[in-house]
Amino acid sequence: MPIDRQGPVSRLWPSGGAHLWASGGTSAADSHARGHLVYAARGVLSVHTARGTSIVPANRVGWTPAGFAHHHRAHGHTDMRIVFLPASLARLMPGRPAVFMVSGLAREVLLALTGEDGRGEGASDRLRRVLVDELHEAREQALQLPEPRDDRLRGVARVLYENPADTTSLAGLGRSVGASARTLSRLLHDELGMTFYEWRTQLRIYHALVLLAEGHDTTRVAQACGWANPSGFIAAFTDVVGTTPGRYRSART
Template identity: 50%
Template sequence: MNKFSHESLSPELIHLLGHDERTPAHTHALGHLVYPATGVLSLVTRDGSWIAPSNRVVWVPAEFEHQHRAHGATDMRVVFLPESMATSLVPHPAVLATTPLAREAMLALTGPRRREKESTERLRLVVIDELSATGEQPLHLPEPHDDRLLAVTKLVEEDLSTPVSLAELGHRVGASERTLSRLFQQETGMTFRQWRAELRVHRALLRLADGMSVYDTAAECGWANPGSFILAFTSLVGMSPGKYQQSLV
């Protein structure tokens, strides 16, 4: 694990990441907001992954071990928060919906202009005020730890295009549907259907970022038709697949 200390040198950072580029696992002494001004960014931890397109921002509390992965060329902006400001946000990693005002404030904080401390603090407060109002977004995919669940999730991830029932998956891994249902709720806080739906949207975000068409993405990720895919995607991401893809250009 690496201990990054960028925050002691500069309060804000810009990282330009290439497609599929990953940072090493690391921690920061300060909580920080990570915003993909372009591209798509994953936050990966031992407890699961969070994914953020350019209309979302990832919150990472202080001392929380994590790594980032870029999907497409990604302009990653990092805004560190002093402890007094960080308490306004949730005590765990989260994806938050950004707003036009929060976006502009984060871009200003990470831009080339040198700012006085008072100016920087005012902009940080604007960002926090905006993000606190939007609330936590459902773009977190929990990572289970039970060996039976891990076997099930691996089978699902290997082929999303052909949905398989939990009963059939249980038969393949040697566990009952009832046991697996209980474990999914216990370890991820979701039902199996909810977890799989979240995984499908995560996969769709990445495929669309790679330039795959909406129709082909729907088929690969297991939706029966593009219409149901568009509805599910829009409800979680906040924009249609087409608009999301246009925002990456």
């Protein structure tokens, strides 16, 4: 159940529901017998599991399979929608946490399944099938921050989490954790399937989504996340998220 100092505003039923959270609201760690989808109709969600952190902005939907311990965090005032899937549909989804592009149709289905208008279970079953079919055809997105296992990578991650604008080279970061750039590059490839540049970009985009959800402008976010100029940030953000920071921010308000 989501919690914050004011308490969440929630509508819940067996197949899903909606939670309205103040910025910074978090849920207790939990796991469910059914897999579920989460969508932020407003704000940005992060979904945390032992595998890492999935980022769920407006044009994405997050998937957590049954049995995965997880918790959610809201960035900006967030309207979170949740849809539980029966096993017959969940088996068509990945067996690990994932993030997908959400089409216009999928968005409308998510809102319909979690809205206040009552509908029969038969109609809801049909909508859930349409939703899974849309996601099955959608591109899986790399809006995830995998969690490193190696202590040296964890040390580098702490530095960059605390200051995403840090421009220290991999060799320089390696000196602080007692590993060479070559060793860290190998660990990044083996554990996370990423280069250092890709990993740091994902981490910076994650922080950018949070800052944009909190109302900061593009120039301020670019500087805070390590880009020397807004144009470079806009290009990287658009490449990962699929829209410009300005359009994304406008869609959140």
